[in-house]
Amino acid sequence: xxxxxxxxTERKTVVYELENIPLNFDDNIYPVDxxxxxxxxxxxxxxLDVGSWCFTRRKPKHANSNHADYATSLVDTSSFKKSRINAxxxxxxxxxxxxxxxxxxxxxxxxxxxxxQFLVWCDSxxxxxxxxxxxxxxxxxxxxxxxxxxxxRSSQLNINTAARYQNHIxxxxxxxxxxxxxxxxxxxxxxxxxxxxxxxxxxxxxxKAHQSIExxxxxxxxxxxxxxxxxxYPFQLTLPEETLWVFPTARPMATTSKLxxxxxxxxxxxxxxxxxxxxxxVKDIEKYYSGDKKQKRDxxxxxxxxxxxxxxxxxSDDNNxxxxxxxxxxxxxxxxxxxxxxxxxxxxxITLNWSDDxxxxxxxxxxxxxxLRARNKSQHFIVTxxxxxxxxxxxxxxxxxxVKDSPLLFFGFDxxxxxxxxxxxxxTTNFNQKLRNNIGIDIPTITxxxxxxxKADWLITNTDPKTTAMMLQNxxxxxxxxxxxxxxxxxxxxxxxxYDSLSTIQFNTSSAKKSQYTSVPIGQCQQFQAPKVIDAIxxxxxxxxxxxxxxxxxxxRIVADEEDIRKLVSFRYxxxxxxxxxxSETHFENYFGKMLTRIDEILIxxxxxxxxxKLLVDRICSEVSEQxxxxxxxxxxxxxxxxxxxIK
Numbered sequence: 153x154x155x156x157x158x159x160x161t162e163r164k165t166v167v168y169e170l171e172n173i174p175l176n177f178d179d180n181i182y183p184v185d186x187x188x189x190x191x192x193x194x195x196x197x198x199x200l201d202v203g204s205w206c207f208t209r210r211k212p213k214h215a216n217s218n219h220a221d222y223a224t225s226l227v228d229t230s231s232f233k234k235s236r237i238n239a240x241x242x243x244x245x246x247x248x249x250x251x252x253x254x255x256x257x258x259x260x261x262x263x264x265x266x267x268x269q270f271l272v273w274c275d276s277x278x279x280x281x282x283x284x285x286x287x288x289x290x291x292x293x294x295x296x297x298x299x300x301x302x303x304x305r306s307s308q309l310n311i312n313t314a315a316r317y318q319n320h321i322x323x324x325x326x327x328x329x330x331x332x333x334x335x336x337x338x339x340x341x342x343x344x345x346x347x348x349x350x351x352x353x354x355x356x357x358x359x360k361a362h363q364s365i366e367x368x369x370x371x372x373x374x375x376x377x378x379x380x381x382x383x384x385y386p387f388q389l390t391l392p393e394e395t396l397w398v399f400p401t402a403r404p405m406a407t408t409s410k411l412x413x414x415x416x417x418x419x420x421x422x423x424x425x426x427x428x429x430x431x432x433x434v435k436d437i438e439k440y441y442s443g444d445k446k447q448k449r450d451x452x453x454x455x456x457x458x459x460x461x462x463x464x465x466x467x468s469d470d471n472n473x474x475x476x477x478x479x480x481x482x483x484x485x486x487x488x489x490x491x492x493x494x495x496x497x498x499x500x501x502i503t504l505n506w507s508d509d510x511x512x513x514x515x516x517x518x519x520x521x522x523x524l525r526a527r528n529k530s531q532h533f534i535v536t537x538x539x540x541x542x543x544x545x546x547x548x549x550x551x552x553x554x555v556k557d558s559p560l561l562f563f564g565f566d567x568x569x570x571x572x573x574x575x576x577x578x579x580t581t582n583f584n585q586k587l588r589n590n591i592g593i594d595i596p597t598i599t600x601x602x603x604x605x606x607k608a609d610w611l612i613t614n615t616d617p618k619t620t621a622m623m624l625q626n627x628x629x630x631x632x633x634x635x636x637x638x639x640x641x642x643x644x645x646x647x648x649x650x651y652d653s654l655s656t657i658q659f660n661t662s663s664a665k666k667s668q669y670t671s672v673p674i675g676q677c678q679q680f681q682a683p684k685v686i687d688a689i690x691x692x693x694x695x696x697x698x699x700x701x702x703x704x705x706x707x708x709r710i711v712a713d714e715e716d717i718r719k720l721v722s723f724r725y726x727x728x729x730x731x732x733x734x735x736s737e738t739h740f741e742n743y744f745g746k747m748l749t750r751i752d753e754i755l756i757x758x759x760x761x762x763x764x765x766k767l768l769v770d771r772i773c774s775e776v777s778e779q780x781x782x783x784x785x786x787x788x789x790x791x792x793x794x795x796x797x798x799i800k
Contacts, residue, residue, distance in 0.1 A: 242328035400466030410592025495607035
């Protein structure tokens, strides 16, 4: 396409906020002209010009991406395709649907960007009919995936990024064409993510998580009861490790460890007796002031007078500054409890709207769905049944804290503790730092991502993938892929059980040891031609002629060196690449599923031995998945499959 033959035109446009786009259309009667539609989206400054997609030739109005006019596209009106109207209508429905169910703006932006890139590629590569039918979409998708494959193999694109683009596009196309059966992508060679290239979130051990939850519960329950019952200062706060006295001051309480650093405090805090829960005596604090005896006593009396006044004011005013400040601490503690219970992403949590018009439904045995409609948007989240009383208690605290209403369920405050504001993205870290620095509570920092991983790990262990997916609002496939690693301790225990019965790994790189074995395509064999079963891997029996049979034999060994690791990783790569040769997905999973899991377990175990071995495994996995540097045996096999055009 040459620009010289193109007449660029600025078309008429109409802008709708995403939440307000009229979706009550009937058949081919549309409430808006989709060729003119721009969407004002919550996650970005510039509008999304979806209407320009009706034209196969388009370009930004301004070349500078930072310019306001960049969002609007100039079009060649002769390239208008009426057939795209339905598809764009479907995309708008998809956008609206995902946003209303609570997907984070950042995630939805990624999906939109992936789809836009796909359309740009289609319109530049003779795929202009991509949005006509399910089959034209499938054809264009297949060609685009091949392009992504090429980009990954030439190191122009990370394989996980390519897989993400592909998956976003497939999901959107399936929605647009109402393709519940998955016809659009069925049988296509799909890009698989590299597990080695994925950064996994560490899962905090259960003792660490339990310590944190116990502390947050103590802070929330006791402070909330104190504030809402309008009890008098000072009061005792019982924490898991010790009991603290609480006062109406900028430093409301202090642990024993914090009191050891008391000499570093400003003298004003010496009027509070944190050990005994009362005001200090003048004679006990006058020594900390400078001057002669009278000056010291006068200074001590003055600060004591100020502290007595602060105590009276706090006990006579239900909305006293220090009482509200303490209530804010309880609110933050509950927010941490909410994160740990719901496993909600922080980005979603800080934008979670709220309305008192909510209902509680039974989602699953032991779980409750909180459903509401706030700001014309339906939302829901799931909590455990036992958590529901805590949540209702928080709503009372929230009502107390809000001088004026807030559309947000969770919020922070400015220094006045009057004006609320959204929580920061560093909320979890900042809150725990506040507890450590201001109070002296030794608490580990567990991020929202780590709480999500912890929750998933617990659910997988104690329930099932379906329940886990429900709580995390993910698909079961996503759950099984990303949240089944377990914490380091728990994973180590599981691996030790595995290797106690299996004993397949010889973590020994000496040539002398290796010489005792027979080399096989995926490692070594301790006793060739004498297969012995160790565990049932589907219907695969131990034998000396196939890799799956080898993996299910008690005589299988792998020496932790580059040669054997590359053998194993190469075989895994070819197995996945050959997925399309299976008669069905079920056939593939039955034959290869547990075998691939076994290989992954071996690789995980290798990584945990030491840092040097971890780096070796990671390098080999990267070289195999991204550059196809296979072991000699599997490289020959792979080339044969390519030459026979069995794989592309």
